[in-house]
Amino acid sequence: MGISLADQTMDFLFSCGVGFVLGAFYELFRFYRIIMRPGKVLVFFQDLFYWTVCGVATFLFIFWANAGEIRGFLIVGELLGAVIYYCTLGWLMLQNARLIARILHRISMFLKKYVWTPLTKPFRLLWRAIRKRTGKISQTTKKVGISAKNRLKKHRALLYNLFNGIRLSGSKKAGKGE
Known part of the structure; x- marks a missing residue:
């Protein structure tokens, strides 16, 4: 067949x-x-x-x-x-694709300049203000941490002697205070 x-x-x-x-x-x-x-x-x-x-x-x-x-x-x-x-049609489409690409690029640049940027500008300003505030908070916390660390360093003899003098329950080693 x-x-x-x-x-x-x-x-x-x-x-x-x-x-x-x-x-x-x-x-x-x-x-x-x-x-x-x-x-x-x-x-x-x-x-x-x-x-x-x-x-x-x-x-x-x-x-x-x-x-x-x-x-x-x-x-x-x-x-x-x-x-x-x-x-045939592929060559024609390729030529038109380049033209369409240029047109789309111009449209996107127009939209970015006159639509996107004005819409996002208030949010960018708000974001900068938030970053500025959080930056100050971050700097303050770093300063407080460094200051506390320095205070501990100055009084370390007192701090460590305090802990050595306390007897822990169930411990075989005795501290200096016994």
């Missing part, structure tokens, strides 16, 4: 469509990279996620189209669909 040429052609065209969609899906990551400029580690995990999704999508497509039987023309069709996307 073979597969007809018409069915194979339809499967090939569907595989081109799956490749085209996977290419468009990768465009989201490219757009994010243009706008946010993530580090190498984040790019690695994005690529890992993308290729995992591609593998699952390819597996499900092959399972649907050909009952799980891997055919070379299906893989070639996916690759061809991705290449067609990158050479």
Whole structure:
């Protein structure tokens, strides 16, 4: 029981469509990279996620189209669909992504300057006042601690003689006071 040429052609065209969609899906990551400029580690995990999704999508497509039987023309069709996307719509999207990135950057700078900064200024002033007060309290407590430590050092002979003179109950050693 073979597969007809018409069915194979339809499967090939569907595989081109799956490749085209996977290419468009990768465009989201490219757009994010243009706008946010993530580090190498984040790019690695994005690529890992993308290729995992591609593998699952390819597996499900092959399972649907050909009952799980891997055919070379299906893989070639996916690759061809991705290449067609990158050479046509992908190039156009990349140019627009740069334009959109510039527009979004300008909008965010406008919002930061005229919305975010005026809203946060009272909180920053309040925070500075709180830090100033807590700083004074912290300095005062340090001074008190140092002063108490110095007082103990001056009277250490008295303090230690006091403790040596007290007999602890159940102790075999007797202090000087016995």
